Amino acid sequence: MTRKERFENFKERNRKSGGYLLRKKIGSVIYRLCRAILIFGLCFLILQPLLHKISLSFMTKEDLFDRTVISVPRHFSTSAIRDSWMLLYKFKPFWTSLSIGLVVALLQVLSATLVGYGFARFKFPLKNFWFACVILMIVVPPQTLVTPMYLNFSHFDIFGIFKALTGKELKLLGSVWAYIAVCAGCAGYKSGLYIYMMRQHFRNEPKELEEAAWVDGCGKLRTFWSILLPGARPMMVSCFLFAFVWWWTDGVYSRLFFAKGYGWYTVSNCLSNVANRLNTEYKKMIGATDQGGTFVPIAYANQITAASTLICLVPLIVIYLVAQKSFVESISQSGIKG
Amino acid sequence: MAKNKQKTMAKSNAIAGYLFILPFIIGFILFLVVPLVQSFYMSFCAVTSTNGQGLAYDWIGLKNYHDVFFKDPDYVPRLLDELKNMALFVPGTLIFSFFMAILLNQEFKGRALVRAVYFLPVILSSGIMLGLETNNSLLASMSDSIKQDDSMTTITKTLENILLTGEQASKFFEYVINLVNQVYNIAISSGIQIIIFLSGLQTISPSMYEAAQIEGCTAWESFWKITLPMISSLILVNVIYSIVDFCTKSDSQLMTLISDTLYAKFDYGLTTAMSWVYFAIIMVILGILSFIISRWVYYYD
Numbered sequence: 001m002t003r004k005e006r007f008e009n010f011k012e013r014n015r016k017s018g019g020y021l022l023r024k025k026i027g028s029v030i031y032r033l034c035r036a037i038l039i040f041g042l043c044f045l046i047l048q049p050l051l052h053k054i055s056l057s058f059m060t061k062e063d064l065f066d067r068t069v070i071s072v073p074r075h076f077s078t079s080a081i082r083d084s085w086m087l088l089y090k091f092k093p094f095w096t097s098l099s100i101g102l103v104v105a106l107l108q109v110l111s112a113t114l115v116g117y118g119f120a121r122f123k124f125p126l127k128n129f130w131f132a133c134v135i136l137m138i139v140v141p142p143q144t145l146v147t148p149m150y151l152n153f154s155h156f157d158i159f160g161i162f163k164a165l166t167g168k169e170l171k172l173l174g175s176v177w178a179y180i181a182v183c184a185g186c187a188g189y190k191s192g193l194y195i196y197m198m199r200q201h202f203r204n205e206p207k208e209l210e211e212a213a214w215v216d217g218c219g220k221l222r223t224f225w226s227i228l229l230p231g232a233r234p235m236m237v238s239c240f241l242f243a244f245v246w247w248w249t250d251g252v253y254s255r256l257f258f259a260k261g262y263g264w265y266t267v268s269n270c271l272s273n274v275a276n277r278l279n280t281e282y283k284k285m286i287g288a289t290d291q292g293g294t295f296v297p298i299a300y301a302n303q304i305t306a307a308s309t310l311i312c313l314v315p316l317i318v319i320y321l322v323a324q325k326s327f328v329e330s331i332s333q334s335g336i337k338g
Numbered sequence: 339m340a341k342n343k344q345k346t347m348a349k350s351n352a353i354a355g356y357l358f359i360l361p362f363i364i365g366f367i368l369f370l371v372v373p374l375v376q377s378f379y380m381s382f383c384a385v386t387s388t389n390g391q392g393l394a395y396d397w398i399g400l401k402n403y404h405d406v407f408f409k410d411p412d413y414v415p416r417l418l419d420e421l422k423n424m425a426l427f428v429p430g431t432l433i434f435s436f437f438m439a440i441l442l443n444q445e446f447k448g449r450a451l452v453r454a455v456y457f458l459p460v461i462l463s464s465g466i467m468l469g470l471e472t473n474n475s476l477l478a479s480m481s482d483s484i485k486q487d488d489s490m491t492t493i494t495k496t497l498e499n500i501l502l503t504g505e506q507a508s509k510f511f512e513y514v515i516n517l518v519n520q521v522y523n524i525a526i527s528s529g530i531q532i533i534i535f536l537s538g539l540q541t542i543s544p545s546m547y548e549a550a551q552i553e554g555c556t557a558w559e560s561f562w563k564i565t566l567p568m569i570s571s572l573i574l575v576n577v578i579y580s581i582v583d584f585c586t587k588s589d590s591q592l593m594t595l596i597s598d599t600l601y602a603k604f605d606y607g608l609t610t611a612m613s614w615v616y617f618a619i620i621m622v623i624l625g626i627l628s629f630i631i632s633r634w635v636y637y638y639d
Contacts, residue, residue: 035446039441046456046458047455050462076615107426111362114358114359114402115359115361115362117358118357118358118362119359122355123348124353127355131362133366137366137370139582139616139621141582141616141620145370145374151371170489182365182369185361185366186361186362187365187366187368187369245461316461319461320454328454331537332537
């Protein structure tokens with residue numbers, strides 16, 4: 001059928017229906033147009049800061065101060081990126097964050113899997129109480145815990161055992177072991193959420209699997225290890241990704257356990273410090289001596305912040321592009337059955 | 339004999355269950371209960387550091403709490419601000435994410451892409467990334483200086499002025515305008531809520547809508563009578579999630595104040611009192627809201 005024939009056909013059908021078909025068609029076109037504009041606008045709203053950061057990072061100094069240059073740089077340059085790379089201590093924070101993050105995320109996921117399985121499949125006294133504790137852990141803002149944790153870890157001692165044994169106090173702040181212990185104990189950043197997600201996953205698995213295994217004489221640990229764990233792998237992967245990504249950008253626990261004073265350079269610490277570092281370097285460069293006041297041109301400081309944020313975001317964007325599905329689907333799976 | 343066997347089975351099940359959740363119990367007691375109790379005790383004390391040897395606690399009763407409310411110049415205004423923002427932000431997030439979920443539940447080209455874009459902020463705008471632009475002294479002074487020469491008149495600004503001068507409706511318009519100004523913040527913080535609503539919408543069986551349509555139900559009616567009740571349990575989840583998310587955002591004014599007080603003054607007693615007041619208020623709000631909403635939630639099965 002050619003285009004013209006189809007049009008004739010439509011006209012004919014429209015005439016028969018008394019104009020109803022045309023009205024309906026127009027209505028649906030308008031609706032779809034509005035929806036497309038709305039969705040496009042909102043997507044743009046979300047992406048705009050990212051796009052802005054990208055364009056800002058590649059501008060030259062002339063473009064920064066030129067009011068006619070708004071989003072697309074007129075002169076392309078990577079000097080801001082290079083400067084921020086220097087100010088971010090080059091590879092150092094990335095290695096630190098990557099190595100700690102992998103260990104930490106793995107531990108969080110492993111303990112969350114165990115605990116989630118325990119909550120999903122076993123009946124034991126006080127189960128509801130303990131599950132309420134998991135919810136409490138999700139709800140308590142980590143910032144509330146920071147002060148006592150800070151003190152707790154700077155003078156960490158279980159009933160004075162360490163002091164009695166070694167004669168001195170155990171300083172746990174600034175050591176990676178403290179955070180590893182916290183994560184293994186399911187108390188790391190957003191650990192409660194992972195427990196919840198894993199529990200939700202195991203609850204949706206058919207019970208017959210385990211019953212069959214039990215009938216065949218399989219022990220509890222074995223059942224968990226060789227029957228349920230393989231099926232839980234996708235969920236574990238997404239929990240792992242969440243744990244890693246949130247660790248990468250987390251400021252609260254990073255600031256507590258890996259503050260700069262202890263010689264740790266994590267991505268989040270370096271990034272939150274980049275503007276101040278720029279300022280000191282700049283002062284050094286122009287030879288200013290007094291303490292107060294800022295000297296860095298505003299637009300330049302803004303550009304450096306944007307560029308360094310972008311550098312720190314690149315790994316996350318790559319991870320997201322590769323594993324987008326497992327992020328979104330894990331949340332939608334655990335959302336069902338609230 | 340049979341009864342006896344059953345008992346031991348239940349028992350061994352319970353033991354296995356406890357062994358599985360053992361990491362959580364240890365972590366919970368060691369890293370949550372202990373710090374919480376300690377901080378609760380600390381908030382009633384004047385805490386002084388005894389030159390690196392540890393801390394000395396002097397019981398001073400409610401003085402810290404008194405200071406929080408009556409001495410600290412910033413705390414109460416910021417707390418009220420925070421609560422006001424929450425009253426604005428949480429309903430906004432819910433409505434927005436519900437609306438977006440309904441849109442994304444429809445068939446159109448590029449739906450997966452749009453869904454990916456909406457989820458992006460969950461990954462990118464968490465933790466320090468969010469606070470970077472506001473939390474930083476250099477950039478804060480910068481934005482102040484920009485605000486000073488913000489005398490440009492735009493159409494939206496004029497419109498805002500006109501709408502706000504009306505007497506009766508001005509309160510309502512103020513709310514709406516605030517909401518519109520917040521739309522970016524709302525959009526970037528509703529990624530998870532959208533996904534949760536969306537997964538809920540996809541579990542509603544289409545036959546239900548079909549039946550309603552045959553009975554002569556309009557789309558508007560089936561929204562109120564089918565969609566909303568079916569999704570009401572997820573509304574509760576999302577309300578709780580949004581409130582918690584809002585309160586624990588690292589760029590929240592109050593959190594900044596608390597951590598500044600900690601790192602600047604090292605006044606542990608005052609800081610813990612501040613956090614406890616905030617925490618208690620959040621808990622009360624969560625309790626009241628979940629009580630009200632859970633009475634209204636409809637469970638299909």
